[in-house]
Amino acid sequence: MCPQNVGILAMEVYFPPTCIQQDILEDFDGVSKGKYTIGLGQDCMAFCSEVEDVISMGLTAVTSLLEKYEVDPRQIGRLEVGSETVIDKSKSIKTFLMNVFQDCGNTDIEGVDSTNACYGGTAALFNCVNWVESNSWDGRYGMVVCTDSAVYAEGPARPTGGAAAIAMLIGTDAPIAFESKFRASHMSHVYDFYKPDLASEYPVVDGKLSQTCYLMTLDSCYNGYCHKYEKLEGKQFSIADADYFVFHSPYNKLVQKSFARLVFSDVVRNASSVEESAKEKLGQFTSLTGDESYQNRDLEKASQQAAKQYYDKKVQPGTLINKQVGNMYTASIYAAFASLIHNKYSSLVNVLFDIFTVQRDPDGNRVVMFSYGSGLSATMFSLHLSEGKPPFSLSNIAKVMNVDEKLKTRTELAPEKFVQLMKVMEHRYGGKDFVTSKDTSLLAPGTYYLTEVDSKYRRFYAKKTS
Amino acid sequence: MCPQNVGILAMEVYFPPTCIQQDILEDFDGVSKGKYTIGLGQDCMAFCSEVEDVISMGLTAVTSLLEKYEVDPRQIGRLEVGSETVIDKSKSIKTFLMNVFQDCGNTDIEGVDSTNACYGGTAALFNCVNWVESNSWDGRYGMVVCTDSAVYAEGPARPTGGAAAIAMLIGTDAPIAFESKFRASHMSHVYDFYKPDLASEYPVVDGKLSQTCYLMTLDSCYNGYCHKYEKLEGKQFSIADADYFVFHSPYNKLVQKSFARLVFSDVVRNASSVEESAKEKLGQFTSLTGDESYQNRDLEKASQQAAKQYYDKKVQPGTLINKQVGNMYTASIYAAFASLIHNKYSSLVNVLFDIFTVQRDPDGNRVVMFSYGSGLSATMFSLHLSEGKPPFSLSNIAKVMNVDEKLKTRTELAPEKFVQLMKVMEHRYGGKDFVTSKDTSLLAPGTYYLTEVDSKYRRFYAKKTS
Numbered sequence: 001m002c003p004q005n006v007g008i009l010a011m012e013v014y015f016p017p018t019c020i021q022q023d024i025l026e027d028f029d030g031v032s033k034g035k036y037t038i039g040l041g042q043d044c045m046a047f048c049s050e051v052e053d054v055i056s057m058g059l060t061a062v063t064s065l066l067e068k069y070e071v072d073p074r075q076i077g078r079l080e081v082g083s084e085t086v087i088d089k090s091k092s093i094k095t096f097l098m099n100v101f102q103d104c105g106n107t108d109i110e111g112v113d114s115t116n117a118c119y120g121g122t123a124a125l126f127n128c129v130n131w132v133e134s135n136s137w138d139g140r141y142g143m144v145v146c147t148d149s150a151v152y153a154e155g156p157a158r159p160t161g162g163a164a165a166i167a168m169l170i171g172t173d174a175p176i177a178f179e180s181k182f183r184a185s186h187m188s189h190v191y192d193f194y195k196p197d198l199a200s201e202y203p204v205v206d207g208k209l210s211q212t213c214y215l216m217t218l219d220s221c222y223n224g225y226c227h228k229y230e231k232l233e234g235k236q237f238s239i240a241d242a243d244y245f246v247f248h249s250p251y252n253k254l255v256q257k258s259f260a261r262l263v264f265s266d267v268v269r270n271a272s273s274v275e276e277s278a279k280e281k282l283g284q285f286t287s288l289t290g291d292e293s294y295q296n297r298d299l300e301k302a303s304q305q306a307a308k309q310y311y312d313k314k315v316q317p318g319t320l321i322n323k324q325v326g327n328m329y330t331a332s333i334y335a336a337f338a339s340l341i342h343n344k345y346s347s348l349v350n351v352l353f354d355i356f357t358v359q360r361d362p363d364g365n366r367v368v369m370f371s372y373g374s375g376l377s378a379t380m381f382s383l384h385l386s387e388g389k390p391p392f393s394l395s396n397i398a399k400v401m402n403v404d405e406k407l408k409t410r411t412e413l414a415p416e417k418f419v420q421l422m423k424v425m426e427h428r429y430g431g432k433d434f435v436t437s438k439d440t441s442l443l444a445p446g447t448y449y450l451t452e453v454d455s456k457y458r459r460f461y462a463k464k465t466s
Numbered sequence: 467m468c469p470q471n472v473g474i475l476a477m478e479v480y481f482p483p484t485c486i487q488q489d490i491l492e493d494f495d496g497v498s499k500g501k502y503t504i505g506l507g508q509d510c511m512a513f514c515s516e517v518e519d520v521i522s523m524g525l526t527a528v529t530s531l532l533e534k535y536e537v538d539p540r541q542i543g544r545l546e547v548g549s550e551t552v553i554d555k556s557k558s559i560k561t562f563l564m565n566v567f568q569d570c571g572n573t574d575i576e577g578v579d580s581t582n583a584c585y586g587g588t589a590a591l592f593n594c595v596n597w598v599e600s601n602s603w604d605g606r607y608g609m610v611v612c613t614d615s616a617v618y619a620e621g622p623a624r625p626t627g628g629a630a631a632i633a634m635l636i637g638t639d640a641p642i643a644f645e646s647k648f649r650a651s652h653m654s655h656v657y658d659f660y661k662p663d664l665a666s667e668y669p670v671v672d673g674k675l676s677q678t679c680y681l682m683t684l685d686s687c688y689n690g691y692c693h694k695y696e697k698l699e700g701k702q703f704s705i706a707d708a709d710y711f712v713f714h715s716p717y718n719k720l721v722q723k724s725f726a727r728l729v730f731s732d733v734v735r736n737a738s739s740v741e742e743s744a745k746e747k748l749g750q751f752t753s754l755t756g757d758e759s760y761q762n763r764d765l766e767k768a769s770q771q772a773a774k775q776y777y778d779k780k781v782q783p784g785t786l787i788n789k790q791v792g793n794m795y796t797a798s799i800y801a802a803f804a805s806l807i808h809n810k811y812s813s814l815v816n817v818l819f820d821i822f823t824v825q826r827d828p829d830g831n832r833v834v835m836f837s838y839g840s841g842l843s844a845t846m847f848s849l850h851l852s853e854g855k856p857p858f859s860l861s862n863i864a865k866v867m868n869v870d871e872k873l874k875t876r877t878e879l880a881p882e883k884f885v886q887l888m889k890v891m892e893h894r895y896g897g898k899d900f901v902t903s904k905d906t907s908l909l910a911p912g913t914y915y916l917t918e919v920d921s922k923y924r925r926f927y928a929k930k931t932s
Contacts, residue, residue: 002468006601089552089661090669091841092582095653102654108690110651112589112843116558116578123578127593130600135472135646136592180601185576187561188568195555196923198896199665203556204923224574375557377578430664457662457670 006132007174007383009141009392012065013338013401014057015164015325017410017442019046020418025159028415036159041252045326046410048149048163050424051436051449054085055096056461057165058147059448062100063463065143065167067446068400069391073101077140078131078170080111082121082330084195084373085148087459096459097145111142117193118248119373121146121166121330126379128170129178142170148329151422153202160251162326166334175388175397178381179366181232184224185379186217193374201429210374211254212294217378218258218370219290222265225368225380238271239263242368242382244340245315248333249322255336258370259315260303264293278306317343324407333371337383338401340367345398411442432457440464472598473640473849475607475858478531479804479867480523481630481791483876483908485512486884491625494881502625507718511792512876514615514629516890517902517915520551521562522927523631524613525914528566529929531609531633533912534866535857539567543606544597544636546577548587548796550661550839551614553925562925563611577608583659584714585839587612587632587796592845594636595644608636614795617888619668626717628792632800641854641863644847645832647698650690651845652683659840667895676840677720678760683844684724684836685756688731691834691846704737705729708834708848710806711781714799715788721802724836725781726769730759744772783809790873799837803849804867806833811864877908898923906930 021044022036036042048057058081066073079101081093092113101109110131114123121144128142147165152158192210195203229237239245239262247255266274267282285299293299304311318340322328328335365385372378390396413421428434435452443449445466452460487510488502502508514523524547532539545567547559558579567575576597580589587610594608613631618624658676661669695703705711705728713721732740733748751765759765770777784806788794794801831851838844856862879887894900901918909915911932918926 002601084556086552086555086664087662089555089664090550090581090583091657091660091662092843095582095655095841095843098653098655107652107654107686108650109653110589110592110845112580112582112585112839114578115556115581116561117556119578123576126576126602127596130593130596130602133600133602134596135468135599136596136644136649178602183602184574186573187564187575188573189561189564191557191922191924194557194923196553196557196896196898198552198555220573373578375561377558377561379576430662432662456657457660458657 003132003137003172005173005177006129007170007178008168008176009171009174010065010069010071010169011334011338011341011397011401012061012068012167013164013321013335013403013406014061014064014166015046015321015328015406016048016052016057017444018049018413019044019325019410020413020415022159025415039253040159041256041323042159042326043323045159045161046163047151047161047418047421048425049421049442050428051439051443053087053450054083054147054149054165055087055093055459056448056450057163058093058097058145059100059461060446061147061165061167062097062143062145064446065169066100069169071141071169073104074106075140076101076106076109076143077138078110078128078142080124080128080142080144081113082124082144082146083113083148084115084117084120084329086195093147116377117373117375118329118332119371119377121334122371122379125168125170129180132170132172144168144170146330146334148331150327150329151201151425152205157205157207160327162328164325164328164331164335166331166338168334175386175392175394177384177386179384182225182229183379183381184221184228185377186220186224187377190374190376192376199430201426213374213376214254214372215258215261215294216290217372217376218261219265221370221378221380222262226269236271238266238273239310239314240273242366243314244318244365244367245370246318246333246336246340246367247315247370248372249319249336250327250332252319252323255315255319256304256311257300259311260300260307263307263310264299264303281306321403333369337367337369338403341394341398342401342403345394346404347395347399409444469598469603469638471639471643472595473636473644474634474642475637475640476531476535476537476635477800477804477807477863477867478527478534478633479630479787479801479869479872480527480530480632481512481787481794481872482514482518482523483910484515484879485510485791485876486879486881488625491881505719506625507722507789508625508792509789511625511627512629513617513627513884513887514891515887515908516894517905517909519553519916520549520613520615520631521553521559521925522914522916523629524559524563524611525566525927526912527613527631527633528563528609528611530912531635532566535635537607537635539570540572541606542567542572542575542609543604544577544594544608545575546590546594546608546610547579548590548610548612549579549614550581550583550586550795552661559613582843583839583841584795584798585837585843587800588837588845591634591636595646598636598638610634610636612796612800614797616793616795617667617891623671623673626793628794630791630794630797630801632797632804634800641852641858641860643850643852645850648691648695649845649847650687650694651843652686652690653843656840656842658842665896667892679840679842680720680838681724681727681760682756683838683842684727685731687836687844687846688728692735702737704732704739705776705780706739708832709780710784710831710833711836712784712799712802712806712833713781713836714838715785715802716793716798718785718789721781721785722770722777723766725777726766726773729773729776730765730769747772787869799835803833803835804869807860808864808867808869811860812870813861813865875910
């Protein structure tokens with residue numbers, strides 16, 4: 001008997017409570033008004049203070065998920081981590097997270113860390129789902145943790161930082177199930193964003209190349225996805241066949257461009273669902289070569305106009321956390337997905353549905369996901385939403401994640417403080433023999449924090465109690 | 467219809483042609499005679515010269531496998547890498563290997579890098595096998611690459627280095643099939659060996675702790691494996707139920723101790739298959755606590771004596787490459803497995819079988835594998851050998867790997883040269899803006915080598931032609 005509807009049963013999102021508003025950063029950096037807020041499309045940026053890192057965030061997300069969904073840690077049979085924030089080049093982040101499980105005697109947990117820039121979380125997720133569908137599955141849950149801290153050297157890339165950890169529980173009969181046969185990847189050898197300077201936390205970035213690579217692989221994956229869909233379903237695929245599109249989001253502007261690109265792709269492929277108005281606006285660009293089309297500003301503008309009405313319905317619901325927190329690397333696409341669940345299934349929405357006695361579409365919602373990691377690795381895949389049964393229901397996931405409250409209770413830091421903190425972190429990166437301030441005043445109860453790195457580089461963490 | 471007998475269809479082994487004899491290193495280091503050759507149980511150590519690294523070795527292993535088994539690169543649907551040798555903290559080694567596939571237009575290849583010390587290759591292998599057994603399998607082959615360069619700072623750990631890349635092709639109806647239900651892992655948070663000094667290629671090692679962790683997880687995994695076997699098969703498991711045991715091999719002496727530990731474990735568990743002589747020798751130690759037993763020299767000696775006859779038959783065939791090449795981190799356990807296939811299925815063995823018209827046991831050979839990675843992650847699992855059909859047959863795998871020839875054609879370097887080279891590599895690690903000597907005189911045709919790292923840290927490779 002094959003496991004059915006394997007996918008995501010539960011989610012928890014964690015991001016640091018420390019953040020800075022992008023418009024304030026614009027003023028501080030002396031750049032033109034709107035450069036970050038409109039040019040990048042970002043509202044706010046979260047960052048780890050000196051008591052948080054990818055390990056503490058991962059511990060917080062994992063323990064919070066287990067507690068809030070009342071999952072016994074002994075019920076976890078696989079734990080995988082996606083991250084590109086390297087604290088140790090050999091010892092996996094997963095082994096740090098084992099602290100949560102070994103305390104109750106569960107050490108029989110497969111899985112390690114998956115690495116390739118922002119794509120590692122998707123690789124971990126695929127691995128975990130495949131495990132449940134494989135002969136080696138032992139009937140227990142899988143768990144995936146995406147945890148990253150995105151920091152950049154002073155300069156134009158700095159406002160594209162962010163930080164978060166997301167934990168996901170994997171199993172059968174999931175409200176968020178994989179449509180495993182519709183999937184297309186594009187992987188190749190490119191130097192668009194990489195971290196070859198091992199002593200520095202900051203990446204080497206070719207921003208323009210990275211954006212082109214993102215759009216090029218988006219095209220390639222969308223074509224592959226459509227091809228596989230059409231082969232299996234015997235009918236054409238276009239954006240009309242999915243309810244939502246969720247993208248890896250280095251900054252929101254790229255998400256706007258990406259969705260517009262899919263609309264243009266439907267015009268190029270002459271999908272029957274494309275409206276006449278879109279064909280009129282974009283038809284003139286279909287003779288451009290791929291390379292020309294990535295650089296063409298007129299096309300970019302026209303396709304964003306043509307895409308606008310669909311964007312608001314199919315993409316915008318999955319942008320909240322990303323605009324408020326920033327780039328979260330491996331966690332970015334799952335934060336976007338969490339935004340969608342929050343926007344569509346939180347209690348306020350449910351109350352409104354109840355008031356107007358609107359029958360929810362109980363089933364059949366397709367979400368197309370696009371995951372991108374520089375270097376490069378990209379996959380388009382799709383998920384199928386159904387309400388599910390508590391505690392593993394979409395409404396409960398929205399309730400547990402409690403996104404509004406988490407965003408509301410953050411503390412904005414002044415840009416001077418932020419810069420000062422970045423300097424401290426630069427100094428400490430890869431370092432040993434220091435203690436942190438242990439200042440947990442800004443952290444919510446239940447949050448893990450770093451207390452010390454000893455003379456042998458061993459890291460020690462504690463949990464804030466109520 | 468579920469895929470049957472998923473496992474390893476083909477293998478290729480690559481190790482650098484540059485090496486140093488351990489007895490010469492003993493003299494050079496001024497240590498007591500036999501410290502490395504008997505104390506560690508090692509004969510020789512391979513190392514990358516300044517034109518080789520984990521990427522070039524990976525490229526060599528992958529292209530050689532595809533060519534020698536005549537596999538079309540378009541037939542690969544997943545490619546995963548296990549490694550703990552970090553050249554870039556974000557860009558995966560897998561993306562470098564994509565060069566082999568993108569040239570023929572195949573970019574739709576899932577998988578990234580798996581990381582946790584020496585365990586990453588096993589994680590990659592499990593992921594690849596699970597993929598073939600999952601709903602997302604598209605019918606193509608998977609490929610796993612384990613590639614590592616183990617180097618240590620001057621001192622007692624230096625002779626435990628080594629380097630290699632192993633490529634494995636994964637698919638159905640494999641001559642080396644997974645017994646997926648018999649598997650037990652032990653993972654926990656320990657600082658026995660780690661790489662927190664990001665600017666250095668060398669690890670931080672607590673040798674004594676690491677050996678205890680290895681033996682402790684071996685016990686834990688063996689108990690878990692036996693328990694699962696007994697639950698499913700309804701009969702007791704002991705070492706008599708497996709034909710071969712293959713271990714991750716940091717140095718051969720630990721493999722000897724490990725197998726002896728399993729014999730002791732059978733005595734403790736009072737397995738019915740244990741011979742009276744072993745019970746007499748080891749019975750007195752069964753009351754020791756776990757911790758005491760790891761440190762007890764009398765037990766170590768007595769259990770190695772009791773295990774000796776089984777070791778020669780069940781373990782020794784899987785030790786050749788590891789004793790000759792050294793620790794290969796993620797590749798180590800698969801080099802041990804390759805040694806077993808070489809010893810049991812190479813043409814000379816086949817000729818002898820033919821001469822004496824001995825009927826080979828065509829089927830039913832169980833190989834128990836123990837994979838260990840510091841930090842820590844460990845799994846015991848088992849494989850089932852059957853001859854298979856060419857090119858994916860055990861005899862052909864032995865022929866392609868051509869281990870004797872590869873060992874015979876190496877070049878021994880003087881210890882002064884070796885130390886000089888280590889200094890050059892220390893200096894270059896994490897560096898940029900240099901060209902290599904491009905000296906390929908020692909490399910076999912078909913070997914990839916590093917030519918340059920440019921001012922943007924971009925790495926360039928070439929392939930030695932005949």
